[in-house]
Amino acid sequence: MLGRLLARECPAEADLVVPVPDSGVSAAIGYSAESGLPFRQALIRNHYVGRTFIEPSQAIRDLGVRMKLNPVRYLLEGKSVVLVDDSIVRGTTSRKIVRMVRQAGAREVHLRISCPPTISPCFYGIDTPIKSELIAANHSVEEIRKFVEADSLGYLSMAALRQAVGDDKHEFCYACYSGNYPTELVNIDELMSAKTRRL
Numbered sequence: 001m002l003g004r005l006l007a008r009e010c011p012a013e014a015d016l017v018v019p020v021p022d023s024g025v026s027a028a029i030g031y032s033a034e035s036g037l038p039f040r041q042a043l044i045r046n047h048y049v050g051r052t053f054i055e056p057s058q059a060i061r062d063l064g065v066r067m068k069l070n071p072v073r074y075l076l077e078g079k080s081v082v083l084v085d086d087s088i089v090r091g092t093t094s095r096k097i098v099r100m101v102r103q104a105g106a107r108e109v110h111l112r113i114s115c116p117p118t119i120s121p122c123f124y125g126i127d128t129p130i131k132s133e134l135i136a137a138n139h140s141v142e143e144i145r146k147f148v149e150a151d152s153l154g155y156l157s158m159a160a161l162r163q164a165v166g167d168d169k170h171e172f173c174y175a176c177y178s179g180n181y182p183t184e185l186v187n188i189d190e191l192m193s194a195k196t197r198r199l
Helices: 002-009 025-035 058-068 092-103 141-148 158-165 188-198
Strands: 016-019 043-045 069-071 080-085 108-113 152-155
Touching: 002 025, 002 158, 016 025, 025 080, 043 092, 069 092, 080 092, 092 108, 092 141, 141 152
Parallel strands: 016 080, 080 108, 108 152
Antiparallel strands: 043 069
16 A cells, blocks of 8 residues: 555656655555566575664775675666665665666666655654664755655655554554654753762
């Protein structure tokens, strides 16, 4: 459903839909079905490399992307591609993947993201970086598009996300997309200072 709604909200004139494996596969399948564009696995993933966005340094993240993905040139060469992923965190990984697709011969790369922009860290179990490192917290969609070097960039809207997950009563957490947390946040540095003063 995410991919179908993404195709309705952010169409692109293109030749094929390519997922960023494995995070973009299900949304890319939906995008392909809704848009009528063929789905192609034109990036092959090495499953022995983990999630690159949580690595501690940019150098390690860059190496991880190069080791993790291999483009299939004959599927990409001369084509206009809709590249689908689940999120953009810092933007550095997305930029590497867009460049990789271009270097494999793609004529255009239209990046589509199956969630709203991530503007706040998650404190409920997802290892996202601090707000200053989240590209969408500090830049417009157009600025992000330029940074990742895509021909166009489209995100799923919050309304479409709620529709896709069936959240009619607005009961789910969207803090990473809205900055509104369902629980009160505690500044750990202030908490430790207060505890030290009491001792």
